[in-house]
Amino acid sequence: MVSNEYALKTNDLNVFYGEKHAVKQLSIDFPSHSVTALIGPSGCGKSTYLRSLNRMNDLIEGAKVTGEIWFDGENVNHSAAHVRLLRKRIGMVFQKPNPFYKSIYENIAYGPRFHGVTNRKELNEIVESSLRKAALWDEVKDRLHHSALALSGGQQQRLCIARTLSLNPEILLLDEPASALDPISTSKIEELIQQLKANYTIIIVTHNMQQAARISDQTAFFLMGELIELNDTNQIFTKPTRKETEDYITGRFG
């Protein structure tokens, strides 16, 4: 399943929050068009790691990220990197659905419009295709100009995915995208991730080990800010090489 081509690599990545060393020397390669799951107990640094990949940790006062993040032949973890362009190409979906207080249409059109698409027809097409890709079009096509806040939680989260897809990113970072949703909405999101894999490289943080087992190709197990084990998902869940991994996936802690 793992192809030779990598969409993103990190090399000795460290994240500090003030004195706290939250992520320690992490080196992970993310194969193109695959799903990588980051698992581990709360506070193990997996979300922190994820948020450094599109430089969202820049927003947090006192956060410092050292090491290399290789994307498209360039180390993007330095001050000269074009952060906004990077975030456009590496999209992110958050744990809690966070649609804008705008109409469904405007939620999607907002990003492309900022990045230079002004033609009405073109915007309409982007809105439709993004919603289709997020498997939401049929549910909302008759109320595109109604508030996005009136949607259910699961729909809101798919809208947030569509919003990210509207910029045509290469990588999708999903930070526990289904943890606030009911089982039916969760399975829809999981189905969607499987479809999106064909065109995007997906990195997903999840608390739910069944979810990681169901949808990912490779899995990284984190503990106390360190990478304990990284392997094919099958391997991790059937024959983990490290004791800590086995303890965690069999539910002995965490």
Added chain:
Amino acid sequence: MNTKAKDRIATGVFYAMAMIIVAVLFGLLFYILFHGLQRIDLQFITSSPEFMKAGGGVGPQLFNSLYLLVLTMLITLPLGLGGGIYLAEYAPKNKVTDVIRLSIEVLSSLPSIVVGLFGLMLFVNTMGWGYSILSGAFALTVFNLPLMVRVVEESLSSVPREQKEASFALGITHWATIRKVLLPVALPGILTGAILAAGRIFGEAAALLFTAGMSSPNLNFANWNLLDPASPLNPFRPAETLAVHIWKINSEGLIPDVREVADGASALLVITVLVFNIAARWFGKWLYRRLTAS
């Protein structure tokens, strides 16, 4: 005494307090309107005051109040928005911004008469604008700015953090995020602050006595020349507002119908504030709906 009884007593006390507030409000409103409405007619609203005989109106004063409101808001809103946006979004946490915040607190607790005297010194004398609407507008800006900055800062800070993150994650700049995402959500709070500020402009007298002045020249409402002293739009003419007029005729009025004019002007002031409030809220709701599709 058991918990249930305590709960019932507490509920009763809070109800009583709410009732007292409502009773005071309606009592005042009824009193003012009952005495004032008899005097209000078209002639009263449009004609100039008399100085010695009965039958004068408050037309120029009403216009002055409204014009002063517009001018003051034109100055206060951009400054207040700028200051509030800076404090909520850009200001780092350090000694300098602590001093700024403290200054705003102090400024907001200044007595309005002190603001008026400061305005007399700076705008009327040093700047040489004389007793004028412009001096008044700047004095009221000094008076209202702390409130406005505070309200804008608080409204912006109360927008959920996730909204900002969502926008940043789309590669959108901080400034565009503020304009397109944060400000629309913060609008109802900002509007409430603006309405409060406007209410203070209508009602303020002390800060205006020595800035906008206690007289109004004869106005020619057909004169649109901004620099002509008889033009109502000239910002450099003195402009007695309704509130100042009420204070003035009550303390030194020579007309025989002082009481009726004061009552009528008070009622007119209350009605103007009410109408403005309702209109501003209606407009705010409409704008919020438009911006957020809710």
